[in-house]
Amino acid sequence: MRLWPKPYQPLNQVILDLDALRSNLALYREKLPGVAVAPVLKSNAYGHGLKEIAAALKKETCPFYAVDSIYEAYEIRKVDQKTPILILGFNFEGNLRKKKDFHFTAGSLDQLEMLARKKLPIHLELNTGMNRMGFHWRNPEQWLNEVAKHTTNIVGVFTHFADADNPSDFSFTELQTQRFKTLLNELQKRGIHPKWIHAGNSAGGLKIKDPIFNMMRLGFSLYGTNVFEDTDPSFQELKDLKPVMEFQSTLVQIQELEPGDVVSYGLQFKAEKPTRVGILCAGYYEGIPIALSNIGHVEINGTLCPIRGRVCMNHTLVELMTEAKIGDRVTVYSKDPKSLVSVRAQAKLAKTIPYELLVRISESVRRQAL
DSSP states (O other): OSSSSSSSSSSSSEEEEEEEEEHHHHHHHHOOOOTTEBBBOOHHHTOOOOHHHHHTTTTSSOEEEEEEEHHHHHHHHTTTTTEEEOOSSSSOOGGOOOTTTEEEEEEEEEEHHHHHHTTTTTTEEESSSOOSSSSSOOOOOGGGHHHGGGGGGEEEEEEOOOSTOOOOOOOHHHHHHHHHHHHHHHHTTOOOOOSSSEETTTHHHHHOTTTTTEEEEGGGGTTTTOOSSSSGGGGGTTEEEEEEOEEEEEEEEEEEOOOEESGGGGGGGOOOEEEEEEEEEETTTOOOOGGGTTOEEEETEEEEEBBOOOOOOOOOEEOOOOOTTTTOOOEEEEEOOTSSTHHHHHHHHTTTTHHHHTTTTTTTTTEEEO
């Protein structure tokens, strides 16, 4: 039974340029010939829509989709029944089923033994310095021989770079690479010869082009935002990336303020002159961070309009700097990387990173392809 008997017009939507998505994947494949590129679709495909992105990529013959959870894997299976899926996150034993096209991560002996009992394909995660998850590089004698008991189940080995997007100092990433190669050599001595060896992410995949790696995991830059700062020599390598997303809302009311009137919670903005304020039907629930209160902007009819007062749960108030009417579309995040309302520009104002802004766009916001 359909929840809505007829199609309805959304107040908020994420517009997806799926040609741009495929172009970004092709760019990395061109930069890394001979390396299999696995799109990362975790966290609702970085806010772009898990099923929408998986459906757009299913004809691209990817080695894996990389996700964080088994929930995400099953959601992808609703639109793509063939592409293998690598689950990077922790799993409870009761949630596991024997599926040959799901690969699982083991970063501890407990996880390894559990997955081996289920006879599931395993990718070993090695902790080479990020100190988040994985078998630690410092004391390999504590786990190498136990790992070697499960040779037949181990089909991949990987690590995760902690500082690959550093624009001026690449020494820690090189150190992680050397630690990884040392551990891989020890594993190979014990008869472990995995098919898949991967470490590169959007940044590290371009900076570490060691032939030992035959796969990389492409996350952030798949969606069209340059992972490098413009001071990084590698920035120009990704100049042809195309942003995939534009986040739009709708102007739903206009208020005429007199001098001395205040707006929103906490009375954080007071009009000093007659001021027209427009109200959009998107707030911090939909994905506009409260940190943009009184400092961020949106775009209406091609004109920047500053956010006034505190961002609310489902509304944001902006000063109208252009002629506008109820029903006008409002650009919250522009797909133009040079725009002052691009994800990167808004993230700088909010003192956070673009990743956080993208993944916090609510799943209730409709994703719509161009």
